[in-house]
Amino acid sequence: MIVMAVTAALAALVAVLGLTAVLGSYGRRRTERTTSDFLVASRGVTPLWNASAISSEYISAAAFLGTAGLVLAHGADMLWLPLGAVAGYVLLLALVTAPLRRSGAYTISDFAEWRLGSRAVRRLVSWCVIFIGWFYLLPQFQGAGVTLRVLTRAPVWAGWAVVVAVVLLLVLSGGMRSITAVQAVQFWIKLVAVAVPAVAVLSVWQLDGAADPTTGGPPRFERVTDVRVETGVTVRVAHPTRVRATGTVDGAAHDGADLTLAPGGHTVGEGATLTFPAGARVPHVDHVPARDGTRWSMPDGASLDHGLYAVYSALLGVVLGTVGLPHILMRFYTNTCGRAARRTAAMVPVLLSLFYVFPALYGALGRVYMPELLMTGDTDATILMLPQQLLPDPAGALLTGLVAAGAFAAFISTSCGIVVAIAGTVAQCVGRGSVTVFRLGAVFALVVPLALVSEIGTLGSAVLVTLALTVSACSLCPLLVLGLWWRGLTAAGAGAGLVVGGGLAVAAGVAALFGGPWTGWPAALLEQPALVVAPISFAVMAGVSLATRRSVPRRADRAMARMHLPEEIVIR
Amino acid sequence: MPEPTMGPPAETLAEPGDEPHRERPRRVVVTGVRTGRARADRARADRARADRARADRARADRTRADQARTDPGRGDRPAAHWSVVRDLDEQTELGAVYVRSLIRAQLRSALATCAAVAGVLVALPLLFQVPALAQARLHGVPLPWLLLALGLQPLWIGLAVRHARRAERTERDFLRLVERS
Secondary structure, three states: OHHHHHHHHHHHHHHHHHHHHHHHHHHHHHOOOOHHHHHHHHHOOOHHHHHHHHHHHHOOHHHHHHHHHHHHHHHHHHHHHHHHHHHHHHHHHHHOHHHHHHHOOOOHHHHHHHHHOOHHHHHHHHHHHHHHHHHHHHHHHHHHHHHHHHHHOOOHHHHHHHHHHHHHHHHHHHHHHHHHHHHHHHHHHHHHHHHHHHHHHHHHHHHOOOOOOOOOOOOEOOOOEEEEOOOOEEEEEOOOEEEEEEEEEOOEEEEEEEEEEOOEEEEEOOOOEEEEOOOOEOOEEOOOOOOOHHHHOOOOOOOOOOHHHHHHHHHHHHHHHHHOOHHHHHHHOOOOOHHHHHHHHHHHHHHHHHHHOOHHHHHHHHHHHOOOHHHHOOHHHHHHHHHHHHOOHHHHHHHHHHHHHHHHHHHHHHHHHHHHHHHHHHHHHOOOOOHHHHHHHHHHHHHHHHHHHHHOOOOOHHHHHHHHHHHHHHOHHHHHHHHHHOOOOOHHHHHHHHHHHHHHHHHHHHHHHHOOOOOHHHHHHHHOOHHHHHHHHHHHHHHHHHHOHHHOOOOHHHHHHHHHOOOOOOOO | OOOOOOOOOOOOOOOOOOOOOOOOOOOOOOOOOOOHHHHHHHHHHHHHHHHHHHHHHHHHHHHHHHHHHOOOOOOOOOOOOOHHHHHHHHOOHHHHHHHHHHHHHHHHHHHHHHHHHHHHHHHHHHHOOOHHHHOOEEOOEEHHHHHHHHHOHHHHHHHHHHHHHHHHHHHHHHHHHHHHO
16 A cells, blocks of 8 residues: 555656646747746736746645645634635735736835835845745755655655755756646646545545534544554643554663553654554644544634634734735736736635635544544645545555645645745845846845754644744735835835834744643734734835835836826826 | 816716626716716717717727737727717826726725625634634535535625626727717
C-alpha cells in the first residue's frame, strides 16, 4: 500500500513538474523582450484565464491542505476563513481592481510612488510587500515538507528543496507570461485533485455507514491503532489510557512495554510509536481542544480563546488581507483595461467557491477515519491520507497521487506568485526594472523563509497564512483603499499608517510565531490582531493626512481622474 | 469636498437602479433643484437617446478594440471633438465637477457592496451564538455547515456580478453624458 502510494505521489510530482516545464518553455519562446513583458505579460490575458490564474495563486498550501486540517482540529469555527476569503474578492472588486488597473502602475510600490510622489513611501510599501511575501512563503515550505514526509517518508527538507528548485527554475526562466499559463492550468488541476477524491471518499463513507462526525462524543480510535509521532509533541489525555509504547514517552525510553497514560499532559518523543486499543479516546495535541461532535460542529467560536473576538478578528484579517495581497494585485495588471480587470475579479468568487466546497468535507471525514492526526498534530495531512485510508489499493493509490498533484500545484503556484511579486518590487525599486536585479530578488525572496521554516514547529499552515493576511490587512489594504478613493491622502499619512499598522501586525506575527506560548487575551490579540490594528492603521493614515493636508500632492486631482475615468476618455 | 461653484452640468450620473439596462435606456436624474431648463434637457435627452444609443455602442466598441491593441488610455490619440474631454484633460472646474460626480457614483455603489458584505459577516457569528440556530439540522446535516460551506457563496457571487454590472453601467452613462455635452 505504502509503495503504491509513494509511486503515485512521485508520479504526480513528476507530472506537475513536467507540465510546468512545458508551459514555462512555451511562454519563454513568446515573450521576454523587455522587462515590461517579463513582468506583466504585455497585459494581454483574457478575464477567465486571468481569473483562473488568480484563484490558483490564492489556493496555496494553506487553502489546499490547511483548511481541511483546521476544520478537523477546530471544527466549524474554521469554516469562517474560506467564507471570508471569497468575501474578500467581492471587496477587492468593489474597491480596488478597476482604478488600480487604470493607474497603469506595475507593482503596488509603483502605485504608491505614482499616487503620492514619494520615494520614502515607495520604500515602505516595498518592505510591506516583502514581509507579507515572507510570511506567506513559510506555510508553502511547511506544506511541501509535510506532503513529502507524509507520503514518502522523505525528510522535511526534501519538500523545501523541491519548492525552491522549481520556483527558481520557473521564475528565472519564464517571466510572468509563462507563469500565467502555469497558474491557470494549475487551478483546474487543483480543483480536480480536491473534488474527485472527495466524491470517492464521501461515497465510501455513505456506503459503510460509519459514524456521523457531527454527533457523538469526542473522537475515539475505532480499532487497534498504531500512531507514529514524527515530530515530538505534548498531548493531553482525558481518561487513563493503556497503550503499548516504543520510543520516548515522558522522557523515559520504552521498548514495546505496556503503560498507562494518566489524565493530563504527556510528552511523546520524535519517532515514538504508541499502540492504542480499540475504543480508546484520542489524546489531543495540546493546542487542540478535545470536543464532542455537537460542540465541534457549531461555529460559535468556543474552540478559540475569546471566541467571538477571534472569529471577527480572523474574518476581518482575511477579508481585508485579501484586498491587499501584492501578488494577487499584480495579476490585474495583465488585464487589458479596468473593465477587464473588474470582470476578472467578478469571476474569482465563482472559481474559489467551487474549490472551497471540498476541504471542509475532508476535515469532517478526517474526524471519523483519521483521528490520530489530532494527536500527532499533522492535521495538514488529512486530505493526503484520507483516500488511501478509505479505499483499497489501486484506487486509493491513484487518488492519493491525484491529491498529491494538487498539493504540489498549490505550493508551486503560490510560491511562484509571491516570488515574482517580491522580485518585481525589488527590481523596480532598486534596479529600475533590470532583469538581473529581478533574478537576484527572486533568490532574496526565497532565502529568508527557508532559513526560518525549521523554527516554527507544528503550527498549521492556515494559521501562518492568516498572519500574512493580517499584515496585508493592516498595511497595504488601507493604503489602497484611501489612495484610490480619497484625494486627501498625503505621503506623510500613508507612511505613518504603514509604519504603525504594518509594524504592529508584523510584531504581533513574530511574537506569535517565535515568542510564547501565550494564553488568554495576549494569545487572542497576538494571533488575531486585525480587529484592533486595522482600524488603527486606517485612523493613523487618515488622521496624519488631515494634519498635513497642505502637502496633498498637486497632481492628486489628475491622479484621481486617471484612476476613475473609463479608458475611452483619454487624458494625459 | 466643496460643492461646484459654477454651473453644474444639467444632468449628472443616474443612480444605477436594479432594472436591467437593456430593456429601456437609462433614466437621467437631474441633480439639485429641478428647474424648467433641466426638465427640458431631460425631455430632449429622452428623445435623442433612442437613435444615439446604437451609435454610442458602435463607437464604444470601436474604441475598445483600439484600446485593446495599445496601452489603454495613456496614448496620445486626439481627443479633439469632445469638448468636455478637453475640460477633463485640462482640469478645468467643469472637468473636475464631472470627474467628481463619477467618483462619487462609483464610491456610492462600492460602499453599498461593502456594506452588504459587512452586514452578513457581522450578523452571522452573532446569529450562531444562539444554540438553537447553531445546532439546527437540515436532512441530518448541521445548518451552519450548509450555510457556511455552500449557502453563502452564491450570495458573494451575486454581489460581485451585480457590482461589476453596476460599475460598468455607471461608466457607460458617464461616457454618454460626456459625449452629449
